[in-house]
Amino acid sequence: MAGRPLPDLPVVETFPALRTALADHGTAVLVAPPGAGKTTLVPLALLDEPWLEGRKIVVLEPRRLATRAAARRMADLLGTEVGGVVGYQTRDERHLGPDTRIEVVTEGILTRRLQTDPELPGVGLVVFDEVHERNLPTDVGLAFSLDARSTLRPDLRILAMSATPDTDALVTALGDAPLIESEGRMFPVDMRWAPRDRKERIEQATTRTVVQALRDEPGDVLVFLPGIGEIRRTQEQLTGQVGADVDVYPLAGALSLAEQDQALAPSPPGRRRVVLSTDIAETSLTVDGVRVVVDSGLARAPRFDVRTGMTRLTTISTSRASAEQRAGRAGRVEPGACYRLWSKIEHGSRPAHRAPEITEVDLAGLALELASWGTAADDLAFLTPPPRKAMRSATELLERLEAIDADGRLTDVGRQMLGLPVHPRLARMLVDERSPLGCALAVLLDERDVLRGRPDELPADLGLRLRLIAGRGGHDQADRRAVDQVRRRARDLARRLRISFDTDLIDPDRAGLALLHAFPDRLGVRRRPGQFQLRGGTGAWLADDDPLAHEPFVVAADLDGKRNRARIRLGAGLDGDEVALVFGDEVVERTELAWDTDRDELVERVERRLDSMQLGATTRRPEPGEATTAALMDRVRATGLAVLGWSGASIALRQRVDFLHRALGDPWPDWSVEALADTVDDWLAPYLPGATGRRDLERLDLVMVLRSQLPWPQGADLDELAPATLELPTGRSVPIDYRSDEPEASVRVQDLFGTTVHPTAGGRPIVLSLLSPADRPIQVTADLPGFWTGTWADVKKELAGRYPKHHWPDDPGGAEPKRLKGR
Known part of the structure; x- marks a missing residue:
């Protein structure tokens, strides 16, 4: 100015x-x-x-x-x-x-x-x-x-x-x-290669090199480390190893303003400082008084994480250009020195420049911004065009998240997502779960896991981690500092959402429901304990003893990347009702009438499905109607009429008419089991307008139903043509069996004394099974008069010997019908 x-x-x-x-x-x-x-x-x-x-x-x-x-x-x-x-x-x-x-x-x-x-x-x-x-x-x-x-x-x-x-x-x-x-003003910087051992942790190598630099060189020391975790651990290790005149300060964006000011302020006379910094001091900030740089050669950079489907900060080796920028910090005011914790040979193999972030990260956020901006990526002056495959994947994800419609236009949900300072997956979750639970879940998925240990030995349940955040229990592998960090960040996110962060309102049991908004493509249905099929058809698994192994459904927020059989590293369980609540119109409800063999009853089975996943099924008594009647008719056919409430009278009626059909033909209908089963829709269904189950079939008066189907007026002759019973001279009667081609009856021979004409039915002789007084068979005949004049004499002698008290006449056709002598 x-x-x-x-x-x-x-x-x-x-x-x-x-x-x-x-x-x-x-x-x-x-x-x-x-x-x-x-x-x-x-x-x-x-x-x-x-x-x-x-x-x-x-x-x-x-x-x-x-x-x-x-x-x-x-x-x-x-x-x-x-x-x-x-x-x-x-x-x-x-x-x-x-x-x-x-x-x-x-x-x-x-x-x-x-x-x-x-x-x-x-x-x-x-x-x-x-x-x-x-x-x-x-x-x-x-x-x-x-x-x-x-x-x-x-x-x-x-x-x-x-x-x-x-x-x-x-x-x-x-x-x-x-x-x-601008040429700038740079003093010479002496490059010193100090590669760390392969098994040496970065904090140990950095501490050793800083102590050496303080001993060998004057001035303040600027140390480049990848993240705040490495900075804190290096700070702890340097304590006690540096002189009393040396101050050690951290410098990172996550620190308070006071801590940042302390690190940037020049050292007082007679004192030196060691500033442990992220790459923020590479070009964005100038740390005055620095004459020595110790460079770990590492940085945190955003990278697409296939496990979570989001961008996540990953530790990477820096480029040669970044290394030169860092080294230059030692030569701003006078000649300086730079210690690099890698070899000169390795340096030559590093990339010349850092890769543009647009080629390395998930582009869902960019696709959301473009949808709001209204101009296609190809029509904008990007320094590096976004990769087409990555943009296609990003657009597909936004459609699944309901952020854009099929034409790529921003939806109301997308507009709400746009202003949220998180990945679009997590933003979608926060649209529906604008609560402490949503904030805690979003940060848990964005931060390093709060449980420490071998990944294969850690439980996958995010609900467990939410309980840690809410202060409701502990875990032997929980990192207290990491838990506190998640709480701080979740509280900050809640503040940006203009809600309060009350941990008492965190309900870990709702984690799966909330998470499903963010990961609709990561829903899995249990096939057997620990084995799940994801919505896209691929498999995923958990250890058998994992708390989520027996959940009916899981949402897999973190998969280990194996395409066909991925291990679920982080997730949450939920039930079919919660799945249906999220997917709404995508859930198809199928109603099916089926015969429950265990209950021996017709039931209506209601099944909810999402794609190929069954969300749940219930059974209930069906409502009366055409479909119910049709299902009952199917059951009648399948059982060969056996499910009906047959009585002796109805069975006999069916057999009598069926016999007449075989003996006389029309107009007598075919009432064989097969024919009746094939025509139940005609003769039976009209009598079941309100039927809903087996009891209705059993209660049906089949005699009435069947008689209503007899031809008119011939049906009136049924009892004469095919009587149900054979009336005997003694006044007794016996049933006639019409199952065979010829009618049959079993009768004691004494009850036929006095009969000179063989009885018939449907114009055919009734085949008589003649019985002794003990109801034992003695003769079968279709010609009773012939039997009387033929073999009766021989039969009579045998019967008289066995049953002497009974009446055995010489001429049974002309004898009085009685069983005992003198009666």
Whole structure:
């Protein structure tokens, strides 16, 4: 700004060319090494440019810590407070005022502003700092800003600043923008290779090397470690191994503002400091007083994790370019030294530059942003186009999550997901589970497992871990520090969702229901204990003694990646009702009438299915109706009429009519079992309008039903043509059996005395089985008169000998029908 002297740093030399480029071309690319002053001096130098017309400069920083530090440094240079001319905004903090002209923001803030109003009213220049890091949010913000400039805001200036000269894609994306370079001022750095042993932990190797560096070199030491866990453990190991004049401070975005300030403040006279930092100090921050760098050669980088289906921070080896940036921190003010914990040979095999994040991570978040933006990825100026296969997978996932429709348009659910600071899977869960349970689950899945030990020996149940977070029990393998970290992050997430984080409201038993919103493709149904089939058809398994092994359904949040038979590392159980609650219209309810053989009864079986999965089945008494009647008729046919309530009378009636059909033919119907079974719909079904089960079949009056089917008027002759019984001269009667081709009857021979004409039925002689007084067979005949005049004399002698008290006449045809003598 005019009238305000700026520090004499190398980047100042580029200001004339930079002002001209932005004024004439509207875009520019500035390359300046770390420590050249680009982050804090460039925005101040451009604040009074005529083309800015009093509008704001928005500076995009990839990290919260760098955002705060840059804003504070610029405010110090202006002699103002943060929130005045210079302010900043992160996901957690907002220090802006009515007079703010320079806004330093994190990546997500810019994207949200662009999505809300792509014209960026009141903004004249957007500065993208540290674009060489190739973070996905930076690439997205740059692509959206360039799109807005080309369609809505041609007067919007865009400046991309990089610490490395790999800028060809940048220059092209910004419309062949002028490339301006600052040489910087670097002192020689002595490179010392100190590879760690293969079995040596990184904390041990780092501690050993730091102690050596403090002994061999003067000045402060900056140590690069991959994450806060390694920083804390190294800090603990250094305690007691460094001199009393050495302070050891951690530096990471997860630390409090006070801890960060303590690490960045210069050492007092007579003291030295060791700053244990993540890669945040590689280019984004300048740690004054550093003369020695100890580089672990490792960093945390986002990578797609096939086990969870989300992006997760993974420890990787750094690129050669990153190693050079880190080493350069030792030569800013005087010659320095850099200790690298890998070999010179290994260094040559490392990649030249870090891979663009867009090629390494899950792109569901990008696909969601694009759906909201309304422009296809192919029509935007991405520095590296998103891989088509990854974008296709991301789009398919968003459809499953109900975030976009079949045409790729954002749904109401998608709009709610868009503003949530988590992966789209977890955002989808939080849309329906906006609660302490949802927050705790989201953080548990994003953080390292709170249980420590061999993965094969850890239980998979997320409900168990939720109980730890809620303070309801313990576990021998629980890491207390990790549990506390999850609580802190979950509380922070709840604050962003504007809800309270009350652990008493966490219900671990609802974990599966909540999780299913995030992982609808990871639902598994139990085939046998510990063996599950996932919704996509592949298998998954748990140890037989795992608490989830006997659950009817599980949601597998973490699978070990084996495609056909993956092990479930993290998951939660649920039941069929909960599955149906989530999938709603996708659940198909099938109703089937079937005969329950155990109950020997007709039941209505109601089955709910999701794809090939059975969610549950219930049985109930069916309602009367055509389908029920048809099912009963099927049962009657299947049992060959046996299920009906046959009585002696109804059986005899059927047999008599069937005999007449065989003997006389029409009009007598075919009442064989087979014929009646084939025609139950005609003769039986009309009598069962309200029938629902076996009892209705058994209660049916079959004599009435069958008689109603007899032909008219011939049916009236049934009892005469085929009588049910044979009336005897003694006044007794015996049933006639019509099952065979000829009618049959069994009768004591004495009851036929006096009979001279053989009895008939249907015009056929009744085959008589003649019985003794003891009901033993003595003769079978279809010609009774012939029997009397023929073999009766011989039979009579035998009977008279056995039954002397009985009447045995010489001429039975003319004898009185009686059984005993004298009666």
